[in-house]
Amino acid sequence: MTVQTERPPSGPTDVAKSDGGNSQGPRRPRARAGALAPYLLLLPAVAATVVFLGWPLVNNGILSFQNLNMRQVILHLTEWNGFDNYKEVLSSEDFWRVTGRSIAFTAINVVLIMVLGTLIGLLLARLGSKMRVLLLFGLVLAWAMPVVASTTVYQWLFAQRYGVVNWVLAKAGWSSMADYDWMGGQYSTFFVIITLIVWQSIPFVAINLYAATTTIPKELYEAASLDGANAWKQFTSVTLPFMRPFLYATTFLEVIWVFKAFVQVYTINQGGPDRLTEILPVYAYIEGAGNQHYGMGSAIAMLTIVILLLLTAYHLRIVLKQEEDEL
């Protein structure tokens, strides 16, 4: 991977001039002595991950082939039921509906987060220093707010009767909103959840994007403007290519985080009304822990993992290819 010598610790990497720094071939003869060194360095991380993630994962897989309810948990009974849980889940219309909904939910959120986050990041770069500090402060506050706390506040903001949002809308002349029940419908509930998630996630994208823009060499813009490029052209020909790896990687992270947004969705309205806002992790929780039908919950969890893998496969392939070219 390329090294940014001009701004060592925080400059973005892997940028336009990507070939320049790639020194192919053997670099350090001394390293031969330590052929084992990388493996030793990796050992603690790998061991910890295998034990504390791999083991629960395998255990989860085992549980997914069992009929495991209150009784079996309490009495420590193991009742194998083969593929029954999977058959039941896969043949239920609910599961597929929830899966489709999860994917759409993730897509909408991630697009909003990335677009708005990028715009705010660019805005930060454009602001004067005082306004920039103010906006950064706002972003940091929103970012630092614990998920559980912010979810509670949102519930409260959008409450039907004493919620601030309804009060403001009503005062602003939209009187039918005075008693609007946000949790009453699928879309309005999703609106609240999406607002919450986007609000929580934008700071990460915006702040990092801003930080990344500060590392774009000024000369690139100068060259572009000499070529007569307008603002939009500069953006597409300089900023965007420079940001591309960053955007890819951030999108990947956001996909993972949004897809797994259990706390927000569950706390706001428990997947309601009528189970219409359940996404996969919520569905797994309600069917598993909520209904004390743990084997079923484990099966849904396994399927959730598979679906998340499929969603991110594209990115993982890019990474694989990219890593091939490196070092």
Next chain:
Amino acid sequence: MKRSLIGRVWPNVVAVILFIGLVFPVYWMIATAFKPTGDIISEDPVWIPFDVTFEHFKTAVDADHFGRMVINSITVTVLAVVFALVIGLLSAFALARMRFKGRRGFIIGFMLAQMAPWEVMVIAIYMIVRDADMLNSLVPLTLFYMVMILPFTLLTLRGFVAAVPKELEESAMVDGCTRMQAFRRVILPLLAPGLMSTSLFGFITAWNEFPIALLLNKDGEAKTLPAWLPSFQTVYGDDWGATMAASTIFAIPILLLFVFLQRRAVAGLTDGAVKG
């Protein structure tokens, strides 16, 4: 002329609107925490709590085992973050600087680990810990949190390590440093911002985690703070004032950490994110 004036004004206007939108939920949490109960449930919102009360904070802090929970939460979170940083840094160094067989496999492996849906594996984790007779202990929580934040930490740090010019390291080694010394004296100081911004992410994640904590540590003395937040939504109804007061207190450590790390953190996550 006119156009450029608008051009100069609109970013500021947008920034102010955004600022209000971003900060309002946080403000509302804090303001609610200071309002008397009568002002919290109110037909017309009480925008600014002139009639300030500390009653909700008192309720929140007076909860059973509060002190213990604070200590537990801090212990678990700090240890998990520190372990993750140390272990992660070792791997990050290997992945960023060394060539070896299977390197790609390790990277993909950690990316997969990053996707683990912990929330839905709670029962599997619970049964392991129960059968190992380790319930109500801080050890499993610390270890699980460490692994939860390890992939992100490691992959992010890898970006930071990669961003340190090799030449620096090499020249240090030419000056007679061993590789270890070169690492300690040259690379580590340059990694400081990276370590800080990464630790911030880890801290937030571990501090907030609750599905696992609730099931593993049910004993009063072993609970962590996330068990405390919802405890004001009781059979007597939701004590919003106390809930908000507790949420405010709960947010303080993270806010402090942000303020403390601010400059360094803000510039931070980019590199890792790019690599991640």
Next chain:
Amino acid sequence: MKRKLIAAIGVAGMLVSVAACGGDDKDGKKSGADGFKGETLTLWAMDGSTPDAWTKDVKAAFEKKTGAKLKLEVQQWNGIQQKLTAALSEENPPDVFEIGNTQTPAYAKTGGLADLSDLKESIGADWTESINKSSVVDGKQYAAPWFVLNRVVIYNKKIWADAGIKELPKTRDDFYAALKKIGQKTDAEPIYLPGQNWYHFVGLAIGEGAELVKKDGDKYVSNLDDPKVAKAVETYKKFQALSEAPKNKDEATPQQAEVFAKGKTGAFIGMSWEAATAVKASKGGKIEKDIGYFTIPGATAAKPEGVFLGGSNLAVAATSPKQELAKEFLKIALSDKFEGQLAKEGGVIPNKTALEANLKGNAAAEAMAPAAAGGGTTPLIPEWGAVENEPNPIKNYLTAVMNGESPADAAKKVEGEFNKRLAQKQ
């Protein structure tokens, strides 16, 4: 079939081990004062169930009699089932725990509750039959009845006086007329009734003599399409229409007592202790002098409205190594002295009719008592446990009707979910 066999073996194994535990304790001849010195008994009680003075006195008496310590851990209702299931599977479960009456049969079937039949023999001869019913499964006593509660009308005397209402309503129609009058004559909200106060709905259904589930072959299915249930939900809807409360929330969000505390609500249907919440929430507690209670009026003056008897039992964990000590505790906590004190201090209906005298002078409890006789519970079947898990299909049924769907359509809408839960594998 095989599953059932394995289950049967499991139960048998359980019984053996319980018996073994009992045996051990007897061998130790640990009885009388100081026989349990150094031991600690853990009690899980739900939030709000243990009044302070009662707790203190019971603790003292328990420690004096047995020499052991009592550790009380107050639990939140939210997520309690999963927590209890997990705890019961552990090596050190809570020795004694409070369990909701409607949840008891489901847990009795899991093998997690110790058999308390001998306790029933020694101290439970005069436990009120209707209250004890939830603890008995297949003829065995799996828990000890602790207390029950039912809802009453809590009203604002000042608003009712302002509306010119002189006499408290005796029938459902009187009640409705009075609320209407409040709506016309004052600017107060006549009643605060959210769409999902489902325990009140269960009460109305009991009043109509309706069953929420019916047997279909050897399994239970939804009976929400019964015209009697429809009648109950229509009554609910009629009163709900007088309220501005959310149709898709239950009485806890926001807490109805806190709304009432504003002094702009004529009445609400709630538990007696909610009055205290209202007092606490009102500025300077000034609502206190205006609070009154009356029994929810029924269709005729002769019989009050049907009510849901919410209650709690005390159970002993089957795996607890302290079976004898746990029983000692139950004997003390459920003794006439402390059961009476609980009724007096907590305003709850005690487990023996003879102790109801303790409710005298407690306005709320006196309003509660007349309806208790005609009260009931949700179906006391193990299959019921899963129905109450969120998202509760009955709550969704209510919201659908409140939002204008016909009871029949609403019943059809939630039937799938309801039946699925009733059929859930145990």
